[in-house]
Amino acid sequence: DQQxxxxxxxxxxxxxxxxxxxxxxxxxxxxxxLWYKKYPAEGPTFLISISSIKxxxxxxxxxxxxxKSAKHLSLHIVPSQPGxxxxxxxxxxxxxxxxxxxxxxxxxTVKP
Amino acid sequence: xxxxxxxxxxxxxxxGQEVTMRCQPILGHNTVFWYRQTMMQGLELLAYFRNRAxxxxxxxxxxxxxAEMPDATLATLKIQPSEPRxxxxxxxxxxxxxxDTDTxxxxxxxxxxxx
Numbered sequence: 001d002q003q004x005x006x007x008x009x010x011x012x013x014x015x016x017x018x019x020x021x022x023x024x025x026x027x028x029x030x031x032x033x034l035w036y037k038k039y040p041a042e043g044p045t046f047l048i049s050i051s052s053i054k055x056x057x058x059x060x061x062x063x064x065x066x067x068k069s070a071k072h073l074s075l076h077i078v079p080s081q082p083g084x085x086x087x088x089x090x091x092x093x094x095x096x097x098x099x100x101x102x103x104x105x106x107x108x109t110v111k112p
Numbered sequence: 113x114x115x116x117x118x119x120x121x122x123x124x125x126x127x128g129q130e131v132t133m134r135c136q137p138i139l140g141h142n143t144v145f146w147y148r149q150t151m152m153q154g155l156e157l158l159a160y161f162r163n164r165a166x167x168x169x170x171x172x173x174x175x176x177x178x179a180e181m182p183d184a185t186l187a188t189l190k191i192q193p194s195e196p197r198x199x200x201x202x203x204x205x206x207x208x209x210x211x212d213t214d215t216x217x218x219x220x221x222x223x224x225x226x227x
Binding site: 100 | 116143145147154155156157160162167168203205209214215216217218219220221
């Protein structure tokens with residue numbers, strides 16, 4: 001039973017446009033959510049996070065939205081740049097459990 | 113520039129051989145995670161340590177996999193005997209162990225190929 005799902009394996013957008021990556025979760029005990037970015041031959045790196053007490057967190061071009069009732073979060077990248085091309089992992093955790101559960105990732109390609 | 117280091121970066125071995133992967137967490141971090149990434153299953157948590165004590169290894173095949181932290185600067189993941197289905201990229205990550213906002217810092221991974 002996969003508790004964190006990224007239903008789109010890949011996404012392609014034009015440079016300058018908005019990229020929207022989606023993530024759904026099933027465990028209502030999750031109360032903290034993170035996005036990681038991964039380039040080929042490198043480990044994932046932390047990008048942005050959001051606590052369940054918020055519905056939005058913004059950091060520069062990156063914004064994460066959380067809809068607790070729908071158990072859904074999304075990452076918006078505006079404007080998208082070719083350097084954003086990478087695999088994006090959604091992760092969720094219960095702060096009492098100490099570990100994160102990751103989705104399978106979405107490969108974003110930003111075309112010049 | 114503090115980073116998680118992993119050795120070896122690449123390993124090719126034959127079925128049945130023992131494989132040991134090593135990880136040096138960031139100095140001061142008290143949580144260490146081992147993940148496996150395959151084409152089919154994304155990032156899969158294998159084991160999780162806090163203050164060198166194993167807290168969760170439910171994701172790890174117990175009959176052939178073992179994870180240890182001999183000291184605070186070294187974590188090891190061992191496979192004995194290795195099988196072709198173990199071929200994957202193995203990532204180590206470390207964190208400060210903050211309950212709510214803890215983020216993980218990943219190493220570059222060990223790409224394992226079992227023939």
